[in-house]
Amino acid sequence: MNAVLSEQLKEILDGPVFVDLATIQPDGSPQVSPVWVKRDGDELLMSTTLGRRKERNLRRDPRASVVVQPFDAPYVYAEVRGTVTISEEGGQELIDELSVKYTGKRYAEFNPEAGRDAPRVVVRLTPRKIVGGL
Amino acid sequence: MNAVLSEQLKEILDGPVFVDLATIQPDGSPQVSPVWVKRDGDELLMSTTLGRRKERNLRRDPRASVVVQPFDAPYVYAEVRGTVTISEEGGQELIDELSVKYTGKRYAEFNPEAGRDAPRVVVRLTPRKIVGGL
Numbered sequence: 001m002n003a004v005l006s007e008q009l010k011e012i013l014d015g016p017v018f019v020d021l022a023t024i025q026p027d028g029s030p031q032v033s034p035v036w037v038k039r040d041g042d043e044l045l046m047s048t049t050l051g052r053r054k055e056r057n058l059r060r061d062p063r064a065s066v067v068v069q070p071f072d073a074p075y076v077y078a079e080v081r082g083t084v085t086i087s088e089e090g091g092q093e094l095i096d097e098l099s100v101k102y103t104g105k106r107y108a109e110f111n112p113e114a115g116r117d118a119p120r121v122v123v124r125l126t127p128r129k130i131v132g133g134l
Numbered sequence: 135m136n137a138v139l140s141e142q143l144k145e146i147l148d149g150p151v152f153v154d155l156a157t158i159q160p161d162g163s164p165q166v167s168p169v170w171v172k173r174d175g176d177e178l179l180m181s182t183t184l185g186r187r188k189e190r191n192l193r194r195d196p197r198a199s200v201v202v203q204p205f206d207a208p209y210v211y212a213e214v215r216g217t218v219t220i221s222e223e224g225g226q227e228l229i230d231e232l233s234v235k236y237t238g239k240r241y242a243e244f245n246p247e248a249g250r251d252a253p254r255v256v257v258r259l260t261p262r263k264i265v266g267g268l
Contacts, residue, residue: 018208020154020201022164029197030156030164033266034211063163067154071205074152077168132167 002082003127004042009078009134012070013039016102021046021123022065023057031057036098037066044080044125047095049118050088058084064125068134078134082127091120136216137261138176143212143268146204147173150236155180155257156199157191165191170232171200178214178259181229183252184222192218198259202268212268216261225254 005013013019022032033054038045044066048055058064062083069077095114099107107114139147147153156166167188172179178200182189192198196217203211229248233241241248 018203020156020166020203022154022156022166022199024158024162024164028158028162028195029215030158030166030199031215032154032156032164032166032199032201032213034201034203034208061162065156065164065166067166067168069152069154069168074168079166081163081165 001128002042003080003130005039005080005127005130006134009068009130010039012068012134013037013044017068017070019044019046020067021054022067023054024061024063025057026060036102037068038094038098038101040124042127044127045094046123046125047091047098047120048123049120051118055086055121055123058086058123066125076133078130078132080125080127081129081131082125084123084125087122087124088119090122094122095120135262136176137214137264139173139214139261139264140268143202143264144173146202146268147171147178151202151204153178153180154201155188156201157188158195158197159191160194170236172228172232172235174258176261178261179228180257180259181225181232181254182257183254185252189220189255189257192220192257200259210267212264212266214259214261215263215265216259218257218259221256221258222253224256228256229254
């Protein structure tokens, strides 16, 4: 059974909120990093590059957790737990869309060194459980 | 070998920055939640209550990761990985100190329902590795 996002959580995710994405390291310990996010229905789309730590972790173990905490209302939050799929298709389009959402600029303009990055991938999280007040 | 915090990271941790603490669930998947933090030298002190999910997780597996991302400078961050010890000693003092740091009020005043909580514990993280730009 998948979990559904509340209307309030959807609204926050549709704004430029930073989220923290947690994955599992090869030794079973946790790894976390901040990422941009886009909502697609009840799923969360995040961007990373091929070969980066979180991408390698998620290919090995697709279980992930994302914390959403608005900067301007830090005492409400949601932890969205679920599993991810990773796809190269749409990877460049997603990072450009996220960059415009968060910075108002295309990604190559926001991060001029991006051209040297490995290819972008789409990390799609399907929520299984949501905890916290949102 | 323990890791040491940069001066910039120390300065951020000494201000009222929210951090995300990641732990490992019994099934090996990640769990993350936002917490207040206090620095003690190169160690991070966080507060939770006996029996709460993160406390039970950390007693079973003390490996943790903390993401520090300033609200006003979201493109710099640090991920502090390490292991924790948990102690009931000083638990109430720490939550009161954190509450004053973040809200200007003692914890019982900030959260009037706190009296019904289980006892407070101190989660002390000793950094092993720090990644990110801070």
